[in-house]
Amino acid sequence: MDEIVRVQGLQKKFGKFKALHDVTFTVKAGEVVGFIGPNGAGKSTTIRTLLGIINRDAGDVKIFGKDVWKDSLEIHKRISYVPGDVALWGNLTGGEIIDLFIKLHGGGDKDKRDYLIQRFELDPKKKAKGYSKGNRQKVGLIAALSVDSDLYIFDEPTSGLDPLMEAVFQDEVEQIKHTGKAILLSSHILSEVERLADKVVIIRQGRVVETGTLNELRHLTRSIVTLVTEGDVAEMLSVNGVHDFKHQGNQATFSADNEYINEILTQAAKLGVKRFEAVPPTLEDLFMRHYQV
Incomplete structure (x- = not known):
């Protein structure tokens, strides 16, 4: 399988606090990697580095063979990202926001968008300021899954969703995995990771303490x-x-x-x-x- 994400010796400091210590892992095409650890372990800092939002202090971090900091604009054209708390424009409807996200990405599948709106039971005509946290997550998930990306990064994507909608998300992830896409899934729901992940990376206090398939671990x-x-x-x-x-x-x-x-x-x-x-x-x-x- 092609190596989509390569993180080697990643280090990051915030002042005197060292948030990441030599974090190393890979994500390959057609692979779901579960990235797990409690709050403060370094998951979100690692993901923000991958997205080119913050720059690393040391290490080699590449997506599609490109440097995540220097080539972030090119990389973003081929990835979809859903954070754990999706922020929306309150005066726009859910449908308008989904279409905006899809347009910003460069175009998506409208039939897939409509199918996902129905599957996630979202009212696309309602203004975002009236949405619950779960419905805000649905908007982000529908937009991300409606475009054809080579890498999907999910950071606590089902936060606020009920178990039925969690199952819908899991079904969709399994489908995109079978098309050869790479997926990095950070989640507190261990049963979700266990169902979906081919490989697990466990991080503690900024260090990777275990990595491998479930059978290997x-x-x-x-x-x-x-x-x-x-x-x-x-x-x-x-x-x-x-x-x-x-x-x-x-x-x-x-x-x-x-x-x-x-x-x-x-x-x-x-x-x-x-x-x-x-x-x-x-x-x-x-x-x-x-x-x-």
């Missing part, structure tokens, strides 16, 4: 095992890799280090396995591994 934390045996299940307590062991009768639940699963299975087989279920860690488990105090 899942070895870093424990699976939850439910086990029912014919023999005394309490014997599993002393097996390597078994943690947080709880049992009632011959049923036990525990967390298991993935590198010891084979040893755990071997010991369980000696007790006569009646049921064995291992649930891999979720993205939330991976995330909390880095943010638990």
